[in-house]
Amino acid sequence: MKDVAPRSAVQGQIIEAFSFRHATKVFDPEAKIPEGEFATILEAGRLSPSSFGMEPWQILVIQSPEKRELLRPFSWGANGAFNGTAGQLGTASHFVVFLAHTGATMSHESEYPMTHAREVKQFPEEALEGFNAAYTKFQKEDFRLDSDREITNWSARQAYIALGNMMTAAAFMAIDSCPIEGFDAAQASAVLETHFGIDPKLCKPAVMAAFGYRAGPPMFAKTRRSLDDTVSWF
Template sequence: MKDIPSPSAVQSQILDAFNFRHACKVFDPSRSISPAEFDTILEAARLSPTSFGHEPFKILMIQSPEKRALFRDFAWGANGAFNGTDGQIGTASHFAILLANTATSMTAGSDHLMTFYREVKQLPEEVIAFLTDAYGKFQQTDHKVTSDREITDWSGKQAYIVLANMMTTAALMGIDSCPIEGFDMDKTIAVLKDNFGIDPKDYKPAVMVAFGYRANDPEFGKTRRSMDDTVSWF
């Protein structure tokens, strides 16, 4: 029987990973993440939970230097403008953009969801009818998520669950990462449409993320609010 680590060992491993992780601004360009390790990061993304299990996200892996350069002028959070480097765009082993599904696919009763229920979830028709009604109520009355912007933002929330799981998985393997919101949304949408075939009616960018190995240790230690300021018990 395979040995299972003790709870205390697992706790230490988790906390060590979270203390190790930081928003890495510059990676060592000479070091690449192995395919097997990055497959684990992507599998963590694929297995991540999402609201209603709808998986309203897509991951674009952008490895070509020429493709990455298309974002350089306006991805100010990733182009090294603040520290005089090539930034995450130029130094990361792996660079991704997480896309959020729009109302076209994520409105209750959409063709996309009907196909998803039948082909991916393999649900019986009576369960599909129940789920469609429940999700419709969630959108219309419970959370009032009905406009394209509201539905896209809801999808983006799910993409952030995926993002967090990818970064935590990476940290557990000693791999650095950095989530990036510092980019011009309209220009990013235009580049995705013109150069990657991403129709903005179907997907909008939620967040960028870079992975690799740090070039230097963090300049400052990790700071957070105290537990008492973070959590209230009732």
């Protein structure tokens, strides 16, 4: 499919927001996102879709500079070591860690899926048995999520959807962001347990994100494969 021109106003705004967004390496440390706008970013995450509507994520917003520093030694993708700056950790207005729920809560054998279906999704009692059967079949047969690691990775995939939506919401408000996978997951998990009270049996770090306002122009030009190279129509 070729680019369709002319674009409607909404199409133009969408492309503008996606073009504006880039993986920001250094933020203006003095520029703070207004509370209401960050609340909207969080709301975009909360309202995100998830498989079976399980919302298998937790979102930590880390504003304490001391707490952020605990992440620095093993977060090579956010510590600015590559460009000699304080990195996203030291300059972002808001710094987020997404946690993925493990099998302890998300397995079809645990209590959580049914409790969530009943209490959050408000499924009627008569629908619960069918829901449980579908969820169990999905995990055991369709996607074969048969280890704690598989289930945690599945949860992380859902968290990435929330992450994407939060970055897009930010871009619509001219707020910059950076997704961050550049960290040692085992060390992050250990620090989160010791200093943030996160039980690694229940939640593991999936991905991080920084939000704020760029300190300067993007460090890298935005490059992408062509649409023809990316999309096949049948």
